[in-house]
Structure formats: C-alpha cells, structure tokens
Amino acid sequence: MAKGPTSTFAAQRASAVILIPIALWFLWSLAAHAGEDLEGARNWLAQTHNKFLFGLFVTVGVFHGRIGLHEIIQDYFYGGMAKTLDTIAIAAAVLIALITWISLFQI
Amino acid sequence: MVDTPAGAARPTAAPPQSPPLSPHLQIWRFTPTMAASITQRATGVANFTGTAVLAVWAFAAARGEAWFAPVAGFLASPFGQFIILGYIWSLVFHGLGGVRYLYTDTGRGLEPEFATKAALGVYAGSVVITAVIAIAAHAARGA
Numbered sequence: 301m302a303k304g305p306t307s308t309f310a311a312q313r314a315s316a317v318i319l320i321p322i323a324l325w326f327l328w329s330l331a332a333h334a335g336e337d338l339e340g341a342r343n344w345l346a347q348t349h350n351k352f353l354f355g356l357f358v359t360v361g362v363f364h365g366r367i368g369l370h371e372i373i374q375d376y377f378y379g380g381m382a383k384t385l386d387t388i389a390i391a392a393a394v395l396i397a398l399i400t401w402i403s404l405f406q407i
Numbered sequence: 408m409v410d411t412p413a414g415a416a417r418p419t420a421a422p423p424q425s426p427p428l429s430p431h432l433q434i435w436r437f438t439p440t441m442a443a444s445i446t447q448r449a450t451g452v453a454n455f456t457g458t459a460v461l462a463v464w465a466f467a468a469a470r471g472e473a474w475f476a477p478v479a480g481f482l483a484s485p486f487g488q489f490i491i492l493g494y495i496w497s498l499v500f501h502g503l504g505g506v507r508y509l510y511t512d513t514g515r516g517l518e519p520e521f522a523t524k525a526a527l528g529v530y531a532g533s534v535v536i537t538a539v540i541a542i543a544a545h546a547a548r549g550a
Contacts (some may be wrong), residue, residue, distance in 0.1 A: 313512065316505050323502055327495065331543040334491070335483065338475040341468045354465070358458050365455035372448055375429035392459070399462045403469035 308367060315364035322357045345407045358400040362393035440519075443504060443526035450501040457494040495540055500533035 333344055344350055369389040373382050435441055464482075467474040481487045507525050510516050516525060 313509065316509065320502060320506070323498055327498065327540055330491075330495065331540050332547050334544045335548050337479070338468065338472055341464075341475070341479075345465070345468060354461075358461055358465075361458045362455065365451065365458065368448070368451040369455065372452070374426060378425050378428070392455075396459050396462045400465050403462070403465040406469040407465075 308370075312364065312367045315360050315367070318360050319357070319364060322353055322360065325353055326357050342407050345404060351404050351407070355401050355404050359397045362396050366390060366393040439523050439526040439530075443507075443529055446530075447501060447504045447508075450497040450504070453494065453497040454501055457497065460490075460494070492537070492541060496533055496537040499536045499540075500529065503529045503532050503536075 329344075329350070333340065336344065345354065366389050370386055373385045373389070377385060464478055467478040482491060507516075507529055510525075511522075516522060
C-alpha cells in the first residue's frame with residue numbers, strides 16, 4: 301500500500317493505466333450480455349477469463365477509488381472526521397472486493 | 408505559507424499541522440477545465456458505488472434465482488436502466504478524463520486554449536461513446 305504522497309500519486313496513475321483496458325473489456329461485455337438471465341450470467345462468469353477480469357476490474361477499481369476518496373476527504377475534512385471517513389472508505393473497498401471474489405469462486 | 412487572496416480565507420481555523428482544505432467551489436470563475444475536474448471527482452465516486460453494485464450482482468448470481476431475480480428485475484426496470492446508463496457514462500467520462508490527466512502529467516497540453524478544448528472534448532466524447540454503447544447493447548438483445 302502506498303505510504304507517502306509520491307507513492308500514492310504513482311499508485312493512482314498505475315492503477316488508472318491498468319483499469320483502461322479492463323474497463324474497455326467490461327463495457328464491451330456489458331453491451332454484449334446486458335439483460336441475460338441467471339443461467340446466462342453464470343455461464344459468462346464461469347469462463348475463466350471473464351471471472352478473472354471481472355474480479356480484477358472490481359479489485360483494481362476499489363483500490364484506485366480508495367485513493368481518490370482519500371484525496372477528496374483530505375480536501376474537505378480535518379482530523380478525526382477525515383480518519384473516520386478514510387476508515388469507512390477502506391472497509392467498503394475491502395468488503396466489495398471480498399464479496400466479489402468469494403461470489404466468483406462459488407460459480 | 409502562501410498569501411490567500413481576499414475572500415478565500417479558510418472557512419474554519421485549521422488545527423496545527425493540517426494540510427489546507429479546498430477553497431469553496433463558488434469562489435472560482437466557471438471554466439470548462441474546472442467543471443471537468445469536479446465531474447472527474449463526481450464520476451469517480453459514482454464508479455466506486457457502481458463497483459458495489461457489481462459485487463451485489465455477482466453475489467446474487469452465486470446465491471441463485473431467489474437473489475438474482477430481484478436484482479436483475481431492478482436493473483431491468485426503468486430506474487435500473489437509468490442507473491446502468493449513468494454508470495456507463497460515468498465510467499467513460501472518468502476514463503477519457505483520466506487519459507487527459509495522464510497526458511497533462513507529462514507537462515504537455517497545459518495551454519489554456521488547448522486545455523479548454525480537451526475538457527469540452529471529454530464531455531462530448533463521453534456522451535457519444537455512451538450512446539454508441541447503449542445502441543450496441545440494445546442491438547445485441549435483438550431489439
């Protein structure tokens with residue numbers, strides 16, 4: 301995890317670059333498969349590359365998002381409130397990634 | 408400490424050792440670049456929320472029909488479709504805006520005239536690409 305401002309900046313940019321191709325895959329998949337029923341959704345997620353890319357999109361997404369949320373929190377809040385909001389953001393990011401991976405491996 | 412212009416004083420006294428807070432949005436003159444900057448943050452928050460929806464969707468798909476039916480039903484409703492369309496636009500805007508920032512990170516594209524055009528281009532591009540994706544999704548469902 302990034303420690304200082306410089307490594308945070310680098311982590312934000314690196315995760316952004318990783319997300320570009322995965323987001324393109326996600327949008328393409330959404331256009332191709334939107335509205336499918338449970339069987340369609342499961343068949344799609346059962347394919348290894350879809351499972352892996354979906355999990356990666358969510359995981360790198362919340363990692364990148366947590367950096368951005370921290371940046372916004374730092375701009376508008378001081379001290380204890382900023383710490384509380386940061387903790388909520390981290391907890392949400394971890395929870396979202398965990399629920400996604402556990403669910404993906406149950407399919 | 409940099410001198411703050413009149414009217415841009417801190418809203419509240421800062422505890423010692425705290426970084427400065429952002430000045431309030433309304434003291435700035437409106438420009439497309441500042442609008443794109445605010446929208447970049449807003450879409451970032453929306454994308455984070457959208458990721459939570461993806462987790463719920465995957466969870467429902469893993470649990471079975473009892474969970475999946477209400478989630479899929481909501482997403483198929485007019486409000487759900489509106490959320491999906493907004494999420495697509497939010498992702499596209501944030502992605503295009505992100506590419507703009509990666510470019511300005513290199514020290515290029517900072518001239519006001521170009522920066523303004525690039526910011527407006529991100530808005531226009533995001534709307535066009537979102538429309539293309541929506542039409543493609545509609546066509547893929549055989550409508």
